Amino acid sequence: MQSLNFPKYRFRVKSSENSLHIFDLIRKKFVLLQPEEWVRQHVLHFLIFTKNYPQSIINVEKQLTVNNLKKRYDIVVFKPDGHIDILVECKAPEVKIDQTTFDQIAQYNLSLKANYLMVTNGMEHYYCKMDLEQEKYLFLKEIPDFSR
DSSP: OOOOSSOOOOOOEEEETTEEEEEETTTTEEEEOOHHHHHHHHHHHIIIIISOOOGGGEEESOEEEETTEEEEOSEEEEOTTSOEEEEEEEOOTTSOOOHHHHHHHHHHHHHHOOSEEEEEOSSOEEEEEEETTTTEEEEESSOOOOOO
16 A cells, blocks of 8 residues: 555554455454555544544444435544544545535535544645534644543
């Protein structure tokens, strides 16, 4: 897999059934290593080991309903009160991040109401702080570190 624009992390990888699998710290199992999964695992390691978010408040690939359609978010980080603090959308490195990507995460956030959004393809990262009352967002240089 190609190098991504993240700090260097150590991953558990194994070969099984002629495919590579990577260990997911949140789901606690090996998952098929595809380009988008490579990005997702880097984001998880970034959140846990660089930004110090506890694994216990992170959720991966769960279903949500948007406009009566079943969708799946990539990563969410919860606040202690159960509200969603960060919503992350991961794309494969070869996928260009464009308005469609931002529209997708914004649509998900209509129902999730996260405080922060992160969009990444592993090479480019975009961070936003949401103002849900004003229905506006502010681009940030990075998302905040975990604080209790």
